Amino acid sequence: MGRMLENHSKLLLKENGIPVPDFRVASSPEEAAQIQSELGCPVVLKALVPVGKRGKAGAVKFAGSPEEARERAAELLGMTVRFFPVEKVLVEEKLNIAQELFVSIAVDKMRKGPVMLVSTAGGMDIEEVAAKYKDKLKIIEVDPLAGLPEYKCREIWSELGIKGVPLREAAACMFRLYQIFCRYDATILEVNPLVITKEGKVIAAASLMAIDDAAMYRHPELKNYVQIGSERAWRPLTELEKQVVAVNEADPYRGTARYTEMEGGDIGFMCGGGGGSLLCYDALLSYGGRPANYTEFGGNPPERKVYGLVSAILSKPGVKGLLVDANITNNTQVDLVAQGIVRALHDQKIDPRTFPVVVRLIGVNNDAGREILEQSGIEYCGEEISMSMAAKRMVDKMREFYKD
Amino acid sequence: MGILVNSKTKILIQGITGREASMVTRHMLAYGTPVVAGVTPGRGGQNVEGVPVYDTVKEACLKHEINAALIYVPPAAVYEAVLEIVANGIKLIVIITENIPQHDVMKCLRVAKEAGCRIIGPNTVGIINPQERIKMGAIGGDNVERCFVPGCVGVISRSGGMTAETAHMVKMAGLGVSTAIGIGGDPMIGSTPVDLLALFEKDPDTRAVVMFGEPGTTYEEDAAEFITAGGFTKPLIAFIAGRFTEDMPEGTVFGHAGAIIEGGKGKPSTKMRLLREAGAFVAENYDDIITYLRELKLN
Numbered sequence: 179m180g181r182m183l184e185n186h187s188k189l190l191l192k193e194n195g196i197p198v199p200d201f202r203v204a205s206s207p208e209e210a211a212q213i214q215s216e217l218g219c220p221v222v223l224k225a226l227v228p229v230g231k232r233g234k235a236g237a238v239k240f241a242g243s244p245e246e247a248r249e250r251a252a253e254l255l256g257m258t259v260r261f262f263p264v265e266k267v268l269v270e271e272k273l274n275i276a277q278e279l280f281v282s283i284a285v286d287k288m289r290k291g292p293v294m295l296v297s298t299a300g301g302m303d304i305e306e307v308a309a310k311y312k313d314k315l316k317i318i319e320v321d322p323l324a325g326l327p328e329y330k331c332r333e334i335w336s337e338l339g340i341k342g343v344p345l346r347e348a349a350a351c352m353f354r355l356y357q358i359f360c361r362y363d364a365t366i367l368e369v370n371p372l373v374i375t376k377e378g379k380v381i382a383a384a385s386l387m388a389i390d391d392a393a394m395y396r397h398p399e400l401k402n403y404v405q406i407g408s409e410r411a412w413r414p415l416t417e418l419e420k421q422v423v424a425v426n427e428a429d430p431y432r433g434t435a436r437y438t439e440m441e442g443g444d445i446g447f448m449c450g451g452g453g454g455s456l457l458c459y460d461a462l463l464s465y466g467g468r469p470a471n472y473t474e475f476g477g478n479p480p481e482r483k484v485y486g487l488v489s490a491i492l493s494k495p496g497v498k499g500l501l502v503d504a505n506i507t508n509n510t511q512v513d514l515v516a517q518g519i520v521r522a523l524h525d526q527k528i529d530p531r532t533f534p535v536v537v538r539l540i541g542v543n544n545d546a547g548r549e550i551l552e553q554s555g556i557e558y559c560g561e562e563i564s565m566s567m568a569a570k571r572m573v574d575k576m577r578e579f580y581k582d
Numbered sequence: 583m584g585i586l587v588n589s590k591t592k593i594l595i596q597g598i599t600g601r602e603a604s605m606v607t608r609h610m611l612a613y614g615t616p617v618v619a620g621v622t623p624g625r626g627g628q629n630v631e632g633v634p635v636y637d638t639v640k641e642a643c644l645k646h647e648i649n650a651a652l653i654y655v656p657p658a659a660v661y662e663a664v665l666e667i668v669a670n671g672i673k674l675i676v677i678i679t680e681n682i683p684q685h686d687v688m689k690c691l692r693v694a695k696e697a698g699c700r701i702i703g704p705n706t707v708g709i710i711n712p713q714e715r716i717k718m719g720a721i722g723g724d725n726v727e728r729c730f731v732p733g734c735v736g737v738i739s740r741s742g743g744m745t746a747e748t749a750h751m752v753k754m755a756g757l758g759v760s761t762a763i764g765i766g767g768d769p770m771i772g773s774t775p776v777d778l779l780a781l782f783e784k785d786p787d788t789r790a791v792v793m794f795g796e797p798g799t800t801y802e803e804d805a806a807e808f809i810t811a812g813g814f815t816k817p818l819i820a821f822i823a824g825r826f827t828e829d830m831p832e833g834t835v836f837g838h839a840g841a842i843i844e845g846g847k848g849k850p851s852t853k854m855r856l857l858r859e860a861g862a863f864v865a866e867n868y869d870d871i872i873t874y875l876r877e878l879k880l881n
Binding site for chain 2: 261285287288290291292321322323360363365390391392393395396410411412413438450451452453454455456457459460461463464472474476504505506507508509540541542561564565566567
C-alpha cells in the first residue's frame with residue numbers, strides 16, 4: 179500500500195473533476211504567511227504526513243491573518259505526528275460549511291470487494307459514526323465487475339435526506355470517487371468531510387488515499403506521489419531499510435529481501451519465508467533472544483541480493499550475532515545463499531569463530547551449501563533440527579560467546 | 583481420495599513457457615502428475631518437457647480432456663487468464679502468481695464465483711496429494727518425499743514455505759499427508775480454511791488436519807466458528823505464527839501481505855483463544871505439532 183500525502187490526492191481529485199478547496203504547500207512559516215495573504219481568506223493548515231486522524235493529533239489548525247498563519251505553521255512544522263516528522267504544511271481556503279458528509283471506499287479484504295461507507299455525519303471518525311449515528315450511515319458493497327452507477331449514488335444521498343442541487347453534486351462526487359478509486363488502483367480513498375458549503379457547493383475538504391503497490395506498474399504518473407512499501411513500516415524508512423529496498427529492487431524479479439529495523443537488539447535476524455520468519459521471530463523472543471531487526475528472505479534470491487541483505491543486517495550498530503533460519507524450501511539454492519552470507523561476513527571482517535552465526539537452511543543444493551558454511555566456521559543445522567530449535571541454538575550460542 | 587486433486591485430475595498450465603513454469607512442469611511430470619497441455623499465446627506448436635503448448639485455452643480444451651488449470655502468468659495477465667479459463671469451463675484454478683493488483687484479484691474471485699469455479703491462491707505454492715502423486719505448483723520441488731509422504735493428515739497453510747515444513751512435522755510424527763494446500767499469503771484468496779475444512783470433513787482418507795495460521799484476516803477466527811457450528815468434527819491442530827506483531831504499531835505488515843493487524847482485528851492471541859475454545863489443539867510452540875499428532879494415535 180503506497181500512502182499519498184493530501185496535496186497529491188487532492189490534485190488527483192481535482193484533475194478528475196472533484197471540486198477541492200484552493201490549496202498550496204508551505205515548507206516554512208514565512209511561506210505559510212505568504213500563501214494566506216495570497217489566498218486572502220481564512221485558511222486551514224494541515225500537517226502533510228501520510229497518516230489519518232490528524233485532527234485528533236492536533237495537526238490541523240486555522241488562521242485568519244498572515245501572522246496567525248506564520249505562528250500556526252511554525253507549531254505544525256515542529257511536530258511529529260505518529261512517528262512522522264512534519265516537514266510540509268498544506269495551506270488551503272477555509273470553507274463556509276453548511277453540512278459535512280463522508281465518503282470512504284476501500285478494498286474490503288474479507289468481503290473480497292470494494293465497500294463504500296457513506297454518511298451525512300461527516301467530520302468525525304467513522305468508528306464514532308458507526309457507533310452513534312447508524313441511521314446516518316450507509317454501507318454499500320459494490321460489485322467489482324458491474325461497478326457503481328450514478329443513479330445508485332443519487333438513491334443513497336436521497337435516502338440520507340440530501341436534496342436539491344447538493345443532491346446532484348454529492349451524487350456526482352460519489353460516482354467520480356468510485357471511478358477514481360478504480361482508475362488509480364486505490365486501496366483506500368476517503369473524503370472526510372465532503373462539505374456542502376453555505377453557497378450550496380459540494381467540495382472535498384479533506385482526502386486520504388493509498389495506492390496498491392502491486393499496481394504501480396500501470397501508474398507511472400503516480401511514481402512521485404506514492405511511497406512504495408509504506409505498509410511495512412510504522413514510521414519513515416530508516417537508512418538501512420532504504421538500503422535493503424535498493425538491494426531488493428536491483429533484482430526485482432528474483433527472490434525477496436525485506437528488512438525492518440527494530441529498536442535495540444543484538445542478534446542479526448535473517449529468516450526465510452513470510453510465515454517462517456514470523457515463527458522464527460516468536461521463537462527467538464521466547465528463548466530470550468533479542469533480535470535487532472526483522473527480515474524476510476526467500477524465493478531463490480541471487481547471491482548478490484543475499485550479500486546486500488546480510489551486509490545491511492550486520493552493519494546495524496550493536497549486532498553481535500547472526501541467525502539465518504528458514505523453512506524447508508522448494509526452490510531456494512542453498513549454496514548461493516551460503517556464498518552471500520560468507521562473502522558479507524568476510525567483507526565486514528567478521529570471523530564466525532568469534533562472532534556467533536547459526537544457519538538452518540534446507541533446499542536445493544543444501545549439501546554444497548553446508549560445505550561452504552562449515553568451511554568458514556559457521557554452524558549449520560539440517561532438517562533434523564527444527565526452526566525453533568535453531569533459534570534456541572542461537573540464543574545459547576550468544577550466551578556461550580558473550581558470558582554476561 | 584484426498585481433496586481437490588486426485589487420479590482424475592488433468593492439468594493445463596497457463597504461461598507454461600516461463601522459466602519458473604517450465605521447471606515446475608518438469609517436477610510435476612517427474613512426480614507422475616498428468617500435465618496434459620500448456621498455453622502461451624504466440625508459442626503454439628512448441629512443447630515444454632514434452633507437453634504440447636497451445637495459443638489459446640480453447641484450442642487446448644478441444645484437443646485434451648482438462649479439468650484443472652495452473653496459472654503462472656505475470657501479474658498483469660492474471661485477470662485475462664482467469665477469464666479465459668472460466669470461459670472454457672475449467673472448474674479448478676490454482677493461481678501461483680504473486681503481487682497481482684488487488685482490483686484484479688477482486689474481479690478474478692467474483693468471475694470465478696459466478697461461474698462456480700474454485701480458485702486456490704493467489705500467491706500460493708500449490709496443492710499436493712501424495713497418495714495419488716498429483717501436485718499443482720512448486721510444492722515439494724524436486725524432492726517431494728523429503729516432506730510429503732502419503733497419509734491421513736490434511737495440511738492447510740497460509741505460508742507456502744510452511745506448507746512443506748508443516749508436512750515435515752507430520753512426517754516426523756510418523757504420519758503422512760492426505761492433501762496439503764498452500765492457500766496463499768494474500769489477504770484476498772479464493773479458498774479459505776473454512777472452505778477446505780469442509781472438504782476435509784467429507785474426505786474419508788483425512789483423519790486430522792494441521793493448520794498454519796498468521797496474523798491478519800479472520801480466516802482462523804472463521805475456522806473456530808465453523809468448528810463450533812459443527813462443520814468440522816475431526817481433530818484440528820493449529821499453530822499461529824507472529825505473536826510478536828501484536829506488540830508492534832498497528833497497520834504494519836510483517837511477512838505476507840495478508841499478515842497485518844488492523845482495527846484490532848487479526849491478532850494471533852485472539853485466533854489462538856477462539857480456536858482453543860472451539861476445541862482445536864493449539865500449539866504454543868511449533869514443534870508441539872508433533873506431540874499433538876502423536877497423542878492422537880492415528881497410526
